[in-house]
Amino acid sequence: MTHLAVGRVDEAVATLRGLISDDVPVCKRSFLLTNLGWALLGSEAAGAPETGEILARAEEGYAACDATTPDMRANARLNRALWALRAGQPDLALSLVEVPLGEGVRPDVLAWTQYVRAALRPAEARGPALEAVARVAADAGLEDLRWRALVDAGRAYEVIDQGAAAVARFAEAEEVVAARAFDIPVDAGRAPSRPTGTRCGAAGGGAVAAGRRRAGL
Numbered sequence: 001m002t003h004l005a006v007g008r009v010d011e012a013v014a015t016l017r018g019l020i021s022d023d024v025p026v027c028k029r030s031f032l033l034t035n036l037g038w039a040l041l042g043s044e045a046a047g048a049p050e051t052g053e054i055l056a057r058a059e060e061g062y063a064a065c066d067a068t069t070p071d072m073r074a075n076a077r078l079n080r081a082l083w084a085l086r087a088g089q090p091d092l093a094l095s096l097v098e099v100p101l102g103e104g105v106r107p108d109v110l111a112w113t114q115y116v117r118a119a120l121r122p123a124e125a126r127g128p129a130l131e132a133v134a135r136v137a138a139d140a141g142l143e144d145l146r147w148r149a150l151v152d153a154g155r156a157y158e159v160i161d162q163g164a165a166a167v168a169r170f171a172e173a174e175e176v177v178a179a180r181a182f183d184i185p186v187d188a189g190r191a192p193s194r195p196t197g198t199r200c201g202a203a204g205g206g207a208v209a210a211g212r213r214r215a216g217l
Contacts, residue, residue, distance in 0.1 A: 030061030047086035126156035
């Protein structure tokens with residue numbers, strides 16, 4: 001969706017809400033719900049109960065059409081895990097990423113699943129685990145994930161008083177932002193922001209995240 005691609009989350013949310021109804025076929029409705037939930041993950045409502053409910057509905061809907069969309073349910077489940085991190089429900093997040101992914105799952109889903117697992121590691125192990133995710137993301141060209149993992153790695157190092165490591169990871173994250181600053185022309189409607197859906201906080205025992213550029217696609 002164009003609004004999401006240029007960071008105009010409020011417009012994306014409004015558009016998607018207008019497209020979703022019980023009259024829409026279940027698979028298409030699940031696709032729209034996944035994108036709506038993804039958009040909300042990049043907003044102030046990232047950890048709100050409604051966001052989790054929307055993503056749960058998307059996952060349930062995809063259960064009816066897994067034969068034709070084998071990775072869509074895994075994608076919706078992963079979005080729920082990201083929501084659970086924001087909502088301060090680490091146990092739920094862990095249970096969601098422990099579900100076997102099976103075959104046919106896209107590389108970005110695998111990489112973001114690795115991120116959730118890293119974000120749930122104990123404080124002493126979280127920084128190195130997130131740095132490993134950042135390397136995977138860099139190799140795969142997943143720059144939003146790379147940025148997210150670097151920022152959360154920096155915060156993890158702050159928690160255990162490793163200031164030099166924290167500063168280094170934050171500097172790397174800023175380099176990612178600088179490299180992407182002009183990816184989308186201003187005349188295309190780019191909202192002035194960091195990589196899509198990158199608001200963050202702290203929840204449970206791990207760093208939290210919300211947002212993947214790929215949305216529900």
